[in-house]
Amino acid sequence: DLNLYGVQALGAGLGTLIYERGITPQIVVAHDFRHYSLSIKQALIVGLMSAGVEVLDIGLALSPMAYFAQFELDCPCVAMITASHNSDGWTGVKMGIEPPLTFGPTEMSRLKEIVLSGASISRAGGGYRYIDGLREIYIRDLVKDTKLTHKIKTVVACGNGTAGAFAPDALARIGAEVIPMDCDLDNTFPAYNPNPEDMKMLNAMEARVKEENAALAIGFDGDGDRC
Numbered sequence: 001d002l003n004l005y006g007v008q009a010l011g012a013g014l015g016t017l018i019y020e021r022g023i024t025p026q027i028v029v030a031h032d033f034r035h036y037s038l039s040i041k042q043a044l045i046v047g048l049m050s051a052g053v054e055v056l057d058i059g060l061a062l063s064p065m066a067y068f069a070q071f072e073l074d075c076p077c078v079a080m081i082t083a084s085h086n087s088d089g090w091t092g093v094k095m096g097i098e099p100p101l102t103f104g105p106t107e108m109s110r111l112k113e114i115v116l117s118g119a120s121i122s123r124a125g126g127g128y129r130y131i132d133g134l135r136e137i138y139i140r141d142l143v144k145d146t147k148l149t150h151k152i153k154t155v156v157a158c159g160n161g162t163a164g165a166f167a168p169d170a171l172a173r174i175g176a177e178v179i180p181m182d183c184d185l186d187n188t189f190p191a192y193n194p195n196p197e198d199m200k201m202l203n204a205m206e207a208r209v210k211e212e213n214a215a216l217a218i219g220f221d222g223d224g225d226r227c
Contacts, residue, residue: 002091004043011047011079012122013115014095017107018053018077020114023097025053025125027077028069030061032223033162034083035187040091041081045128048079052123058134062166062224063094065138070099072137078102082162085195085221088187139170148175155179155208155217159194159201160186163220171218179212181205194222 018025029045031037045055058069066080077097083090095111096102103111114120154176158164164183172178181204182191192200196219205217220227 004039007040007043008047008050009115009120010093010111011044011049012051012120013047013111014044014079015048015051015053015123015126016114016120017111018097019051019121019123020110021097023076025051025077026056026075027053027079028056028058028066028073028075029079029081030058030066030069031081032062032083033060033165033185033187034088034091034222037081037091044079044081044093047120049126049128050122051120052125053077054125054127055129057128057130059130059132060162060165061135062162064225065134065166066094067096067100068138068141069131069134070096072134072141073131080223082223084223085193085197085226087193087195088189135166139166139173142170143173146174151175151177152216153177153179153212153214155181155205155212155214156183157181157196157201157205157208157217157219158183159192159220159222160184160189161194161220161222161224163194163222163224166224167218167220179208179214181208181217194220196221196226 031041080094
C-alpha cells in the first residue's frame with residue numbers, strides 16, 4: 001500500500017528526526033536491485049532534501065556496504081532501500097543515525113509520530129551528491145586481510161539479486177574457485193526468491209554442489225546481509 005508520496009513524507013520525517021536529535025544533517029542512501037527500489041530511493045531523497053539534509057547517494061549497494069559507507073564517508077546517518085530476503089513486491093528502509101546502530105523501537109516510534117502527524121519541518125540546506133567508486137573501496141577493504149591457503153571450490157548463489165554484483169568478485173579475490181549460480185542481476189528473479197532460508201533456494205544449492213563436486217555453497221539474500 002506504500003506509494004511514492006508516502007516515501008517522500010517518510011524522508012521528510014526522517015530529516016526532521018535527524019535535526020531533532022542534534023545529528024549532523026548528512027545521510028548515506030543506497031538501494032537494492034528490485035525494479036522499484038530506485039524510484040523509492042529517489043522519493044526518499046526528495047523528502048530528506050526538503051528537510052534540509054545533505055544526501056550522499058552511493059547507488060546500488062548491499063546493506064553492509066551502506067553501513068560501511070557511514071564510516072568511510074564519515075557520515076552519521078544511513079537509509080538503505082531494500083526488501084532484504086522478502087519476496088518481490090515488498091520494500092523497506094533500513095535506517096540509522098548513530099553508527100553502527102540501526103533504529104530501535106524508540107527511534108521508530110518517534111519517526112512514526114512525526115510522519116503520521118504531519119510534523120515534518122521544511123528547512124533550507126538540503127543537497128545531493130552522488131558518490132562514485134564506493135563498490136571497489138568496499139570490496140577491497142572486505143578482502144584485504146583474507147587469503148585462502150587452498151583454492152576452495154565454492155558455489156556462489158545469489159538468486160539474481162544484488163549480491164551477484166559483489167559476492168563472486170569478493171570470493172574470487174580471496175582465492176576461492178567461484179562457481180556462479182544465478183549471479184546475473186535480474187529483478188524478475190526467474191529462479192527463486194533470493195532468500196537462503198527458503199527451501200527452494202537451499203535445494204537448488206544442494207543440487208549444484210553435487211553436480212559440480214564443490215566443497216560448499218554460499219547463498220545470499222536480496223541485499224547481501226543474510227548468508
